[in-house]
Amino acid sequence: IVMTQSPLSLSVIPGEPASISCRSSQSLLQNTGHTQLVWFLQRPGQSPQLLIYLGSNRASGVPDRFSGSGSGTDFTLKISRVEAEDVGIYYCMQALQTPITFGQGTRLDFK
């Protein structure tokens, strides 16, 4: 399954919203009814950190300014108000089948 993110780079003003799109080459709907789409943030020099799983579930400790939405093959990560700690590279990942695949990454920084 090929994962395609857009844009690949995003410059935002602190406090403004941001949105990242992720598209999969086939539906990520599991026969359980869940969508096997995950979002990660990798801050500079750090390991990836889980943000969103099953398409729209925020991981423990993730601020509510992060939200995931979408279904089938089209997904979106939204940040309602970008803060300094949100700078980094965002990856989507499909966990429906092996090989598990990631999007190319979207680099978010400040204008």
Add this chain to the structure above:
Amino acid sequence: EAQLVESGGGLVRPGGSLRLSCGASGFSMTTYAMTWVRQAPGRGLEWVANIKQDGSEKYYVDSVEGRFTISRDNARKSVYLQMNSLRAEDTAVYYCARILGVYTIDAFDIWGQGTTVTVSS
């Protein structure tokens, strides 16, 4: 607090071998499947291999199939990645991560700090 710590990275010549280890603490390893993910310098994330909770099932990305072996020792709270016939393109930071989900893969929720593997003559 759940933590993962990788070790075993280093410099190795093409064709050589290396064994990575990942030690778990703060949670019961027997409950979780585990995974290895790598990141080549300046590149994105690439999934490498998964192993089920009891080690009964293992899955690999095609590019490492037949060269890498994932294993685990639940008594030692450790996961391993044996890497043989290493190539320059295996150069990367290797992360181990915990898999959230019992019968499906819902997420990789806990990540280690990574260990660096460099394959060069």
